Amino acid sequence: xxxxxxxxxxxxxxxxxxxxxxxxxxxxxxxxxxxxxxxxxxxxxxxxxxxxxxxxxxxxxxxxxxxxxxxxxxxxxxxxxxxxxxxxxxxxxxxxxxxxxxxxxxxxxxxxxxxxxxxxxxxxxxxxxxxxxxxxxxxxxxxxxxxxxxxxxxxxxxxxxxxxxxxxxxxxxxxxxxxxxxxxxxxxxxxxxxxxxxxxxxxxxxxxxxxxxxxxxxxxxxxxxxxxxxxxxxxxxxxxxxxxxxxxxxxxxxxxxxxxxxxxxxxxxxxxxxxxxxxxxxxxxxxxxxxxxxxxxxxxxxxxxxxxxxxxxxxxxxxxxxxxxxxxxxxxxxxxxxxxxxxxxxxxxxxxxxxxxxxxxxxxxxxxxxxxxxxxxxxxxxxxxxxxxxxxxxxxxxxxxxxxxxxxxxxxxxxxxxxxxxxxxxxxxxxxxxxxxxxxxxxxxxxxxxxxxxxxxxxxxxxxxxxxxxxxxxxxxxxxxxxxxxxxxxxxxxxxxxxxxxxxxxxxxxxxxxxxxxxxxxxxxxxxxxxxxxxxxxxxxxxxxxxxxxxxxxxxxxxxxxxxxxxxxxxxxxxxxxxxxxxxxxxxxxxxxxxxxxxxxxxxxxxxxxxxxxxxxxxxxxxxxxxxxxxxxxxxxxxxxxxxxxxxxxxxxxxxxxxxxxxxxxxxxxxxxxxxxxxxxxxxxxxxxxxxxxxxxxxxxxxxxxxxxxxxxxxxxxxxxxxxxxxxxxxxxxxxxxxxxxxxxxx
Numbered sequence: 001x002x003x004x005x006x007x008x009x010x011x012x013x014x015x016x017x018x019x020x021x022x023x024x025x026x027x028x029x030x031x032x033x034x035x036x037x038x039x040x041x042x043x044x045x046x047x048x049x050x051x052x053x054x055x056x057x058x059x060x061x062x063x064x065x066x067x068x069x070x071x072x073x074x075x076x077x078x079x080x081x082x083x084x085x086x087x088x089x090x091x092x093x094x095x096x097x098x099x100x101x102x103x104x105x106x107x108x109x110x111x112x113x114x115x116x117x118x119x120x121x122x123x124x125x126x127x128x129x130x131x132x133x134x135x136x137x138x139x140x141x142x143x144x145x146x147x148x149x150x151x152x153x154x155x156x157x158x159x160x161x162x163x164x165x166x167x168x169x170x171x172x173x174x175x176x177x178x179x180x181x182x183x184x185x186x187x188x189x190x191x192x193x194x195x196x197x198x199x200x201x202x203x204x205x206x207x208x209x210x211x212x213x214x215x216x217x218x219x220x221x222x223x224x225x226x227x228x229x230x231x232x233x234x235x236x237x238x239x240x241x242x243x244x245x246x247x248x249x250x251x252x253x254x255x256x257x258x259x260x261x262x263x264x265x266x267x268x269x270x271x272x273x274x275x276x277x278x279x280x281x282x283x284x285x286x287x288x289x290x291x292x293x294x295x296x297x298x299x300x301x302x303x304x305x306x307x308x309x310x311x312x313x314x315x316x317x318x319x320x321x322x323x324x325x326x327x328x329x330x331x332x333x334x335x336x337x338x339x340x341x342x343x344x345x346x347x348x349x350x351x352x353x354x355x356x357x358x359x360x361x362x363x364x365x366x367x368x369x370x371x372x373x374x375x376x377x378x379x380x381x382x383x384x385x386x387x388x389x390x391x392x393x394x395x396x397x398x399x400x401x402x403x404x405x406x407x408x409x410x411x412x413x414x415x416x417x418x419x420x421x422x423x424x425x426x427x428x429x430x431x432x433x434x435x436x437x438x439x440x441x442x443x444x445x446x447x448x449x450x451x452x453x454x455x456x457x458x459x460x461x462x463x464x465x466x467x468x469x470x471x472x473x474x475x476x477x478x479x480x481x482x483x484x485x486x487x488x489x490x491x492x493x494x495x496x497x498x499x500x501x502x503x504x505x506x507x508x509x510x511x512x513x514x515x516x517x518x519x520x521x522x523x524x525x526x527x528x529x530x531x532x533x534x535x536x537x538x539x540x541x542x543x544x545x546x547x548x549x550x551x552x553x554x555x556x557x558x559x560x561x562x563x564x565x566x567x568x569x570x571x572x573x574x575x576x577x578x579x580x581x582x583x584x585x586x587x588x589x590x591x592x593x594x595x596x597x598x599x600x601x602x603x604x605x606x607x608x609x610x611x612x613x614x615x616x617x618x619x620x621x622x623x624x625x626x627x628x629x630x631x632x633x634x635x636x637x638x639x640x641x642x643x644x645x646x647x648x649x650x651x652x653x654x655x656x657x658x659x660x661x662x663x664x665x666x667x668x669x670x671x672x673x674x675x676x677x678x679x680x681x682x683x684x685x686x687x688x689x690x691x692x693x694x695x696x697x698x699x700x701x702x703x704x705x706x707x708x709x710x711x712x713x714x715x716x717x718x719x720x721x722x723x724x725x726x727x728x729x730x731x732x733x734x735x736x737x738x739x740x741x742x743x744x745x746x747x
Contacts, residue, residue: 048073050080058140058147065137075138088131095124099603100635105611125164132161200593203684209368210680217361224353225317235260235340236310237275239298240267249290251276258303265339302619306656308664309333319667324350325358326674329652365679369687389702396710398719406702456517460510469510473563476503504539507563511536535563590685597681598646601673602638608669610638613661621661630654645670646677 046059046067055076057067065072078084102117109118135154140147148154239253240261254271261273276295279287289295299307309332311317324330334350386407393403406412459465479499487493511533515523523529609632616622630650632638645651655670705726712722 048076048080050077051082053080055080056146057138058144060144061137061140072137075134079134079138091124091127095120096599098124100599102606103610104606105633121164122168125161125168128157128161129165132157203680209372210365213361213364213368216364217357220357220361221318221321222314224321224349224357225311225314227349228311228317228320229314232311232337232340234275234277234312235262235337236299236304236307236312237277237296238262238273238340239275240271241274242271244272245286246279246289249288250293251279251287251289253298258301260304260336260339262340264341264343300660304336305329305332305652306660308656308659308667309336319671321353321357322671322674323652324353325362326648326651326678327354327358328648328650330354362679366683366686366690369680369683370690373684373687374691389699389706392703393706396706396713398706398709403706406705409702412701412705453516456513458517460514460517469506472503472506477564479503501543504536504543507532507536507539532563587688590688594681594685597677598639598642601642601677602632602635605632605642605669606635606638608632608666609658609662613658615657615661628654628657630657642673642677645673646682648674648678 046057048055048057048067057076060066061072098117098120101113103111103114106114109115132148136148142149144150149158238261240257242252242254245251251274254267257267257271259265261267267273276289276293276298280289280293280295296307299310308316309320309323309329311320320333324333330350334346338346340346389407390403393406394400479496482488482496488496511529514529518529611627611633613631614622614625614627616625627633630637630641630644632641641654645654651670651674655667658666658670708726709719709722712726713719
């Protein structure tokens, strides 16, 4: 923004403020009321000193305990103690383990494990109730600011405690809904992790912001659902029949033909197209169907998705469209309805549904997540990477204020002319460029007084040495990729063996030279050096085992493949590496949140479906049969099933099996899991990754700027000349010289 625009905006703001005060000047009464309300709010709160910290709670708790009450002060001292929080976290973890080992296929608690879990639940209920009461007494309930329920993080705690107490009432003990709420106890651990609040705040804010996306999705869902119902209602039941009319109240379908029939796809010879539901509603006596016949049985086959992918009503149409927009099994649904209508229109309908609802509407959630995550995540200002940039700039010798100025800029990059100058090394031959050391050491450092140490130092910092090691890494990758089954015979095997041995020796010498040339302190400062050392140790171990005939463990040589990551340190690939490093720092909290999410949904799935989903060898539901691979019978399988559904792998087939066994209402669980797990939780990870990639890109650009100044300094350019070359903007260069560099000179 230029100076004229800035002045204009300031004048505009001044005018708005002027008109605001002129038109809406508060009266004396309003000012008095505002001051009185503020005084009342201040009087409603009181500060308590405990453990060297100040805590602001309600002045009077439950209308009984004032801020000077000795009992309440003791309670505040307890609930603010660190050991109290640690004890509650321990109880939550222990309770979560007990919920996980419970056998949910034993609702009557006949097994010893369930009896132990049931008895321990009384202890946990009492413990969490005491915790809740202590916090209410110490903080106050809800009326004043700083009270227990004024903090949204305590709502879940209060809900779990109340539901647990209600389940102890004999009349409510059998209500499954109340017992299900107790399975939310593992989520209480989130309230004890301050670092988790950024992710939780992002989720909560995103859910509120996603309301608009939800309305848009429902709008398009409704349009496609109504169109689908108007076109294909009832067609899922049209099958080729072996008789023209029902026989003895039954109308059998051709088991060898599992596709739908219509005028688009007529049946073959001696086969007739018909629908059991339509025949049952027909007034023609020739189409009589016995009341004992299941009129929906012909759709309950795998090729027709057991009849669940239909457009018979709006709810079923919504379920079918939701499955399609998750991109799982939508081709199968399209193929089913290609036999009932014009093929071009069916493909156009489902393709348009995918493009609009999936690629457009659902991907809006990523944008919302990214915006909210960047809004709540302020940690980049105190990032260790920023400190690394400052140390790097100061090490080069750049002014402190100039380093801070560059770090604070969001969109600052080297101009094209500056890049051209960097490519032209000042009258240096190729050999000199390759042999010249990239760094120097302090002459006062006693470590480098040894001639051998100085030689090693110059070797490991030579571009030629680094290029040689990089070529060996690439050659090592090529050699390792030549392994095959069956193993090669003859001289090739011998050559590959000695090549692997040579690579191990070269990488070992590299580590030795770096340790001698840099010293242990400088060597361990670079994390890649530690990474290389681990790879070398593993390679030596692999060589020793291979010589002794340990064929199984000889695969350890594959660890040398990880050295290929060194390539990421060069050029623009470094930005991707920095993005990964930024993400790893944040992924810890996300991993905990994701694990808790999977654990809670696994508990819910076990409480709903444990030992209830079983089928015989023919694929029909049978309570005495075997459970499918994706089941909720045990915690391990439940967690794997939840993860499978979250990533969208064949989740619709898992949902069909559970709907067949436990009823159509089971789809609510799976839809909620896909929405919360796949659309929200996994998109939160994408938001973290994209946000960190943008941060890493900015970090990489600033690192390039500092490296460019360092290279120009070595080429003999002064700071002001280097600035003029690198940025190629007279106004910006003048601003740097007058506002940034002159500040240092004056100081």
